Amino acid sequence: MAEMQNTAAKQSNPLSNYFRQPKIWIRLPSKGKYYPSDSLEHSVNDEYPVFAMTAKDELLFKTPDALLSGQSTVEVIKSCIPAIKEPWNMPAIDVDVCLIAIRLATYGEDMDVTVHCPKCNEENDYSMNLRIWLGQFDNFDYNDEVDVDPLKVKIRPYSYREVTKASLQTLEQQKLVQIATDDSMSDEEKLAKFQTGFIKLTDLTVDLIAGCITRIESPEGSVSDSKIIKDFIDNAPKDVFEKVHAHVTEIKKQIDLKPQEMKCSHCGHEFSTPIAMDQSNFFGVRS
Numbered sequence: 001m002a003e004m005q006n007t008a009a010k011q012s013n014p015l016s017n018y019f020r021q022p023k024i025w026i027r028l029p030s031k032g033k034y035y036p037s038d039s040l041e042h043s044v045n046d047e048y049p050v051f052a053m054t055a056k057d058e059l060l061f062k063t064p065d066a067l068l069s070g071q072s073t074v075e076v077i078k079s080c081i082p083a084i085k086e087p088w089n090m091p092a093i094d095v096d097v098c099l100i101a102i103r104l105a106t107y108g109e110d111m112d113v114t115v116h117c118p119k120c121n122e123e124n125d126y127s128m129n130l131r132i133w134l135g136q137f138d139n140f141d142y143n144d145e146v147d148v149d150p151l152k153v154k155i156r157p158y159s160y161r162e163v164t165k166a167s168l169q170t171l172e173q174q175k176l177v178q179i180a181t182d183d184s185m186s187d188e189e190k191l192a193k194f195q196t197g198f199i200k201l202t203d204l205t206v207d208l209i210a211g212c213i214t215r216i217e218s219p220e221g222s223v224s225d226s227k228i229i230k231d232f233i234d235n236a237p238k239d240v241f242e243k244v245h246a247h248v249t250e251i252k253k254q255i256d257l258k259p260q261e262m263k264c265s266h267c268g269h270e271f272s273t274p275i276a277m278d279q280s281n282f283f284g285v286r287s
């Protein structure tokens with residue numbers, strides 16, 4: 001209903017011809033799979049329109065607190081890629097591509113970054129072409145099966161909600177572990193704090209891995225109940241966990257933004273440097 005009113009408002013607004021138009025069309029690394037129903041309006045040709053940010057989106061994206069919680073990313077994706085109805089539910093493997101596309105649609109295909117040379121420490125300004133950057137995801141294919149003979153373990157990508165929650169929890173536990181180096185505490189206290197933090201971090205990792213397993217097929221049959229799967233992971237020989245963990249880590253490596261090869265214009269040193277789609281890069285040109 002809200003959608004219909006919205007459309008009606010657009011039609012009656014004499015300025016509607018000047019509303020945002022799609023700037024580019026993108027393919028999602030997930031190919032539109034793994035979205036719960038109603039979270040993505042599927043397109044027939046697997047391409048999705050991307051609009052430039054509005055003034056409101058831009059303001060949202062400059063609010064550090066909202067950024068950390070993931071809320072502003074969610075709002076901006078909803079506004080600029082309206083086919084994604086509920087970005088919290090989207091597979092996290094799609095998020096970077098969406099952000100690069102929104103950056104491209106809003107400020108054009110060149111993104112200026114400043115990098116310090118690791119050898120002479122001089123500043124180098126580079127211009128990155130976001131279209132080429134997007135191209136590195138073209139051949140990505142999410143492999144959702146892990147072979148742990150005689151078992152077949154089926155997995156799914158994490159949602160953006162799960163990834164955001166996990167990184168906030170990890171940050172919290174890392175702080176606890178760091179406190180353990182505080183000099184005002186006795187050694188026993190430090191050790192206790194460190195161990196608690198460390199055990200919680202390990203639990204988080206195991207929970208996350210177990211949580212992305214959707215089904216386990218054995219010669220005896222197939223299991224998809226999440227409680228039974230968690231119980232199995234807690235009691236299985238460690239190589240089951242390790243194989244699934246290695247598989248998930250490998251996928252993350254494939255989908256993470258590749259470090260860029262650079263050459264220092266001052267001393268000629270060649271090096272590779274990671275470039276993140278973070279806030280400073282997102283607004284590098286304008287702010």
Ligand SMILES: [Zn+2]
Nearest residue numbers: 117120264267
């Ligand atoms: Zn240099």
